[in-house]
Amino acid sequence: MKKDIRSVVGSIDLSKQFQELAKFRVPTGIYAFDRVLGGGIPAGKLTEIYGDYSSGKSRIAGHILAQTQRLGGLAVYLDNERALDDGLVKLTGINAEQLVYPDPDRMLTSIEAVFKIIQDIMAMFREDHTEELLTIIWDSVAATPGIEDLDNELGMATGAMRRAKVISDGLKKIMSEVYRSKTCLVFINQIRDKIGVMYGEKVDTVGGRALKFTASVRAHMFLSGKLKNEKTEEQIGAKGRLVIEKCKVGKPFGVVNFEMMTDSPIDPHTGLLDYMVRHEEIVDEGRGWYKFPEGKKNFRADKFPELYDERKRNENTDS
Numbered sequence: 001m002k003k004d005i006r007s008v009v010g011s012i013d014l015s016k017q018f019q020e021l022a023k024f025r026v027p028t029g030i031y032a033f034d035r036v037l038g039g040g041i042p043a044g045k046l047t048e049i050y051g052d053y054s055s056g057k058s059r060i061a062g063h064i065l066a067q068t069q070r071l072g073g074l075a076v077y078l079d080n081e082r083a084l085d086d087g088l089v090k091l092t093g094i095n096a097e098q099l100v101y102p103d104p105d106r107m108l109t110s111i112e113a114v115f116k117i118i119q120d121i122m123a124m125f126r127e128d129h130t131e132e133l134l135t136i137i138w139d140s141v142a143a144t145p146g147i148e149d150l151d152n153e154l155g156m157a158t159g160a161m162r163r164a165k166v167i168s169d170g171l172k173k174i175m176s177e178v179y180r181s182k183t184c185l186v187f188i189n190q191i192r193d194k195i196g197v198m199y200g201e202k203v204d205t206v207g208g209r210a211l212k213f214t215a216s217v218r219a220h221m222f223l224s225g226k227l228k229n230e231k232t233e234e235q236i237g238a239k240g241r242l243v244i245e246k247c248k249v250g251k252p253f254g255v256v257n258f259e260m261m262t263d264s265p266i267d268p269h270t271g272l273l274d275y276m277v278r279h280e281e282i283v284d285e286g287r288g289w290y291k292f293p294e295g296k297k298n299f300r301a302d303k304f305p306e307l308y309d310e311r312k313r314n315e316n317t318d319s
Helices: 005-009 014-023 031-036 057-070 086-092 111-128 147-151 160-180 208-214 272-278 301-318
Strands: 045-051 074-079 134-139 184-193 203-205 217-228 235-247 255-261 283-286 289-291
Touching: 031 235, 031 255, 031 272, 045 057, 045 160, 045 208, 057 074, 057 086, 057 134, 057 184, 074 111, 111 134, 111 160, 160 208, 217 255, 255 272, 272 301
Parallel strands: 045 184, 045 217, 074 134, 134 184
Antiparallel strands: 184 203, 217 235, 235 255, 283 289
16 A cells, blocks of 8 residues: 555645635735835744935834734734834824834843743644734844853944854744744844955844744845935935845845835835836836836826725726
């Protein structure tokens, strides 16, 4: 009698597994970002968002948390930077009453403690909520000290190799549970200058190579310019650039040029027109006029959000 190899080795149906994971993917709410991410933040995977200061990392994290809540899921924010305040909560649309926000002074005192609480949250949540979204964001890897850092006096150097080893060991412990529990796990990270480097890449991220290898998605955020009030010359926003440096769940190396204002959420349509023109989904007629390839009428950039939403509604109706 022939043995069924699939049953012997415990093989699973990958097509069903992929469909299941797709149900737990969390969109950012920003259409161009979701396109380059393959639909949003992947479930069962690690996503690393890194970049320079004020490049929008915590802002996009807030939008991800808000979208998780809108879809009925549980949003968890591990805030070692104490970056979350009333302004950011209102700006991104987070429901503060429903947000799980562990006290950073009581529970998140070290990298080791962060990995422990991530494990505990996943285990507790999935016991009773098998079909709900779970998003956990750690902000940030660079701001979280190791036990060694806490024990040393101010000014004493600590080993980057030990920090990288701790993160490597922590990832090995939690990633299998992240996959099983279909958790959207997001690490916010910062860049550091490489001392004494004259050629090649002059900056790096905290956490060693284990974090880079483990992450299924690595999104690099840049500041590319300022937006100023024409009358007062005051800065009212910033121009940014999102580059998908690594993506195992979609097409890598996608680029979004976006804008974010200081007093309003990131516009869902920001960067989308530019993205669609670059990918030949919209025809640039020149002098500020555009049209859809299948369309006959030209339109100005300010009419694009309205036309795009209408086109999307029609596609959903037809399907």
